[in-house]
Amino acid sequence: MSILAYTPGDSILHKLNPITKLTIIVLIWITSLVSFDMTTFLILLSLLTVFWILGKISLGEMVTIIKLLLLIFLVFTIINGFMYFRGKTPLFYVLGYPFTIEGLLFGITLSLKVLCIVSSIPVLTRTTTISDLIGSFAKMRIPYTLTFILATAINFTDMINEIYQNIRESQLLRGYSIDEMNFLKRIIKGYAPLFTPLILLVLKKASTMDLAIEARAFGASRKRTYISELKFTIYDIVFISIVLVVSITLLMINIIYGKIILILPT
Amino acid sequence: MPKILEIDDYSFWYPDGTQALREINLDIDEGELLTVMGRNGAGKTTLCLSVVGIIPNIFPGDIRGKINVMGKNPIEHYVYEITKDIGLVLQDPESQIFTHSVLSEVVFAAENLGLPKDEILERANWALEIVGLKGFEKAHPKNLSGGQKQRLAIAAALVTKPKMLVLDEPTSQLDPVGTREVLSTLKKLKEEEGMTILMTEHKSDEITEISDRIVVLEEGRIVEEGEPSEVLTNIEMLRKLKLKPPEIGEFYWELKERGVSLEKLPVTLTEGESVLKKLFERGIIVAKDFTPNGQEKAYRDIIIEVEGVNFEYKTHPPVKALDNVSFKIRGGEFVGIIGKNGSGKTTLMKCLVGLLKPDSGKILFKGGEISNFTARERAKRIGLVLQNPDAQLFSLSVSQEIEFGLKNIGLTPEEVARRRDEVLKLVGLEQYKNLHPFQLSFGDRKKLAVASIVAMNPEVLIMDEPTTGQDHKGRYDICDLAKMLNERGMTILMVTHDMDLVAKYTERVLVMDGGRVIFDGPTREAFKRVDILRQAGLMPPRITLLARSASNWGIRQDILSVEEFIRSLERREVA
Numbered sequence: 012m013s014i015l016a017y018t019p020g021d022s023i024l025h026k027l028n029p030i031t032k033l034t035i036i037v038l039i040w041i042t043s044l045v046s047f048d049m050t051t052f053l054i055l056l057s058l059l060t061v062f063w064i065l066g067k068i069s070l071g072e073m074v075t076i077i078k079l080l081l082l083i084f085l086v087f088t089i090i091n092g093f094m095y096f097r098g099k100t101p102l103f104y105v106l107g108y109p110f111t112i113e114g115l116l117f118g119i120t121l122s123l124k125v126l127c128i129v130s131s132i133p134v135l136t137r138t139t140t141i142s143d144l145i146g147s148f149a150k151m152r153i154p155y156t157l158t159f160i161l162a163t164a165i166n167f168t169d170m171i172n173e174i175y176q177n178i179r180e181s182q183l184l185r186g187y188s189i190d191e192m193n194f195l196k197r198i199i200k201g202y203a204p205l206f207t208p209l210i211l212l213v214l215k216k217a218s219t220m221d222l223a224i225e226a227r228a229f230g231a232s233r234k235r236t237y238i239s240e241l242k243f244t245i246y247d248i249v250f251i252s253i254v255l256v257v258s259i260t261l262l263m264i265n266i267i268y269g270k271i272i273l274i275l276p277t
Numbered sequence: 278m279p280k281i282l283e284i285d286d287y288s289f290w291y292p293d294g295t296q297a298l299r300e301i302n303l304d305i306d307e308g309e310l311l312t313v314m315g316r317n318g319a320g321k322t323t324l325c326l327s328v329v330g331i332i333p334n335i336f337p338g339d340i341r342g343k344i345n346v347m348g349k350n351p352i353e354h355y356v357y358e359i360t361k362d363i364g365l366v367l368q369d370p371e372s373q374i375f376t377h378s379v380l381s382e383v384v385f386a387a388e389n390l391g392l393p394k395d396e397i398l399e400r401a402n403w404a405l406e407i408v409g410l411k412g413f414e415k416a417h418p419k420n421l422s423g424g425q426k427q428r429l430a431i432a433a434a435l436v437t438k439p440k441m442l443v444l445d446e447p448t449s450q451l452d453p454v455g456t457r458e459v460l461s462t463l464k465k466l467k468e469e470e471g472m473t474i475l476m477t478e479h480k481s482d483e484i485t486e487i488s489d490r491i492v493v494l495e496e497g498r499i500v501e502e503g504e505p506s507e508v509l510t511n512i513e514m515l516r517k518l519k520l521k522p523p524e525i526g527e528f529y530w531e532l533k534e535r536g537v538s539l540e541k542l543p544v545t546l547t548e549g550e551s552v553l554k555k556l557f558e559r560g561i562i563v564a565k566d567f568t569p570n571g572q573e574k575a576y577r578d579i580i581i582e583v584e585g586v587n588f589e590y591k592t593h594p595p596v597k598a599l600d601n602v603s604f605k606i607r608g609g610e611f612v613g614i615i616g617k618n619g620s621g622k623t624t625l626m627k628c629l630v631g632l633l634k635p636d637s638g639k640i641l642f643k644g645g646e647i648s649n650f651t652a653r654e655r656a657k658r659i660g661l662v663l664q665n666p667d668a669q670l671f672s673l674s675v676s677q678e679i680e681f682g683l684k685n686i687g688l689t690p691e692e693v694a695r696r697r698d699e700v701l702k703l704v705g706l707e708q709y710k711n712l713h714p715f716q717l718s719f720g721d722r723k724k725l726a727v728a729s730i731v732a733m734n735p736e737v738l739i740m741d742e743p744t745t746g747q748d749h750k751g752r753y754d755i756c757d758l759a760k761m762l763n764e765r766g767m768t769i770l771m772v773t774h775d776m777d778l779v780a781k782y783t784e785r786v787l788v789m790d791g792g793r794v795i796f797d798g799p800t801r802e803a804f805k806r807v808d809i810l811r812q813a814g815l816m817p818p819r820i821t822l823l824a825r826s827a828s829n830w831g832i833r834q835d836i837l838s839v840e841e842f843i844r845s846l847e848r849r850e851v852a
């Protein structure tokens with residue numbers, strides 16, 4: 012999941028307090044979840060694009076995210092195109108069933124909503140080290156054990172991916188190529204040679220890591236020290252203010268015009 | 278000397294009833310560096326974990342006897358109370374590093390102890406200074422070399438200012454450069470900081486130079502204990518226990534066996550050189566005309582042809598792993614591919630079997646472009662055994678594990694059964710055929726991994742670091758297997774940084790550095806080229822260095838083994 016993994020850098024986004032970035036994400040999520048309006052989502056996406064550029068996150072990766080979500084977007088759009096109950100204006104017919112413009116727009120809006128939510132995540136994860144994130148969670152009085160589990164899990168996904176690649180290669184060397192199998196064969200027996208060693212190796216790694224963590228005084232003191240100091244600067248205030256103003260304005264407009272998720276668009 | 282650690286009559290049983298340690302009695306003085314040797318499964322790791330209290334606090338089991346660590350019995354304390362005073366460093370550098378920067382890794386334990394921030398930073402500074410990682414604070418541990426990672430693990434253990442360090446095979450996963458880095462760090466810690474160190478290790482040539490005392494474990498029992506010059510010159514015992522005798526010690530033991538009188542057998546290279554000088558000066562030994570039996574083997578036609586291959590990992594920033602690599606391999610050769618970690622060896626192997634596709638250049642197998650073959654076709658031609666056997670074992674029995682590849686390449690059930698039985702016999706795993714692969718020892722699992730590739734009857738077999746994580750016996754077993762296959766006609770390419778194995782088994786070596794082949798020629802020739810080896814971060818076997826110190830007296834410079842050196846000497850009766 013390199014799209015989510017931290018990339019070292021010294022962009023302005025890297026310098027922001029993790030709590031600021033977390034707040035930005037929460038605000039964007041609330042606005043996207045509550046609203047149901049294409050313009051709102053396009054504005055949010057433009058704002059996020061600016062953040063991506065500021066954080067020096069390659070926009071090509073935005074395309075990767077869209078590619079990953081494309082299937083979901085297609086399903087949204089096709090289902091709604093045919094099934095949307097307020098669909099009136101047919102665009103074309105398939106086997107006598109109308110595909111409506113209203114349904115198409117509904118599907119696209121829904122897809123943009125998902126895109127807003129997903130593409131806000133890298134703003135935090137790509138520019139924040141795990142230890143800074145833990146540090147800021149501690150400031151927010153979230154128990155350390157909980158944040159440590161989160162951090163280790165993030166770390167572990169990389170490791171699992173690496174182990175999986177090794178296993179895939181090992182089996183490939185014995186003439187076993189999952190990519191050359193059809194869907195049904197894959198599901199029935201394709202994954203056993205890959206997942207069996209994966210589970211065993213991950214358990215083994217986890218057990219060693221457990222040792223290493225215990226040996227390094229994990230949970231020894233109730234009052235843990237955090238060496239990374241996270242300060243709020245003027246930039247944090249500027250960033251939060253911008254997102255706050257945009258979010259509140261959009262929310263107010265949408266509530267006034269009834270463009271929120273509870274009331275379906277007419 | 279005050280005692281840091283006292284172990285009295287200590288025995289330990291795992292919950293399945295296996296007894297891992299038997300009546301261990303062992304003391305360690307303050308400032309001492311004690312090395313524990315023993316085969317895989319001898320109880321070394323159990324001993325380390327017992328000392329820091331992980332056994333039985335985290336891994337339970339039955340205990341008899343007592344351990345006293347600076348006045349504390351580990352059983353009665355939380356692990357962190359013990360590890361404040363004793364730092365633990367494990368074998369695998371990867372799985373003991375879990376944060377995203379060198380600094381955060383080092384301070385982790387001190388943060389957990391809730392020490393004041395300034396003190397933590399001061400300690401981290403000190404620890405990084407000692408292990409030589411100053412300036413790497415912001416680096417991601419993933420981007421460090423193996424040796425650097427292991428030194429980072431040492432720094433992370435030092436931050437609590439322990440009185441003692443316990444290290445479980447800290448160099449077993451490292452190349453020669455990494456090994457030297459880690460061991461010289463330990464030497465520095467002992468000499469400059471007065472650190473007490475308990476370490477388990479296989480590499481007898483290296484440990485002779487830094488250890489104060491050596492303990493040998495066999496089946497959970499201490500069978501030998503003493504100074505390196507006593508224990509490591511007891512060649513008969515080491516051979517009996519299948520442990521690696523240091524080459525210098527072994528050489529002098531052989532001389533003594535042949536009637537050369539020696540007061541004390543030297544074990545380090547420096548001692549060895551000065552004794553050798555005296556023996557020559559007094560005329561006790563003289564050089565004899567000796568030609569190594571290098572009868573030219575007739576190889577078959579060219580089987581692999583690599584032409585101008587380039588490969589770059591498309592990371593940020595990109596890493597050039599292969600830079601214009603060209604060579605040819607003939608049928609029936611046994612070639613060693615050597616170089617430090619990151620020199621491009623593994624990438625080259627992966628290109629050879631088509632796991633990676635070169636950016637440019639050609640790899641031909643008997644004239645056909647390798648990348649045009651399907652996975653199945655490649656598997657029948659070139660086999661590659663990767664480092665970790667556990668990354669491929671998934672079947673319920675040893676037999677099924679071997680059948681897996683055979684079925685994948687589309688053989689008939691009769692042929693599958695025939696080849697399975699043949700290969701099981703060949704590697705000596707016949708009696709285990711119905712066992713679950715994970716019931717085998719690590720060494721046997723490795724053999725199984727080799728067998729499952731060999732069964733497909735490839736014309737070329739490539740082994741990537743076949744000796745990593747293995748003890749002395751395991752290393753030789755796997756290489757003997759490779760040699761046997763080679764004698765039966767299989768072409769063998771062995772990627773390794775085990776120089777004594779390269780010297781013993783291979784006929785030709787490719788030395789790699791920075792993605793390029795910097796030497797391609799006979800093994801004997803390569804060991805003469807100190808400049809090349811140094812550039813590749815490698816060192817010839819110690820016996821070669823010892824022989825070279827006697828070149829003034831007419832000893833060949835390309836001696837590769839103790840046996841060759843002995844054969845090039847003659848004893849003179851001195852009145």
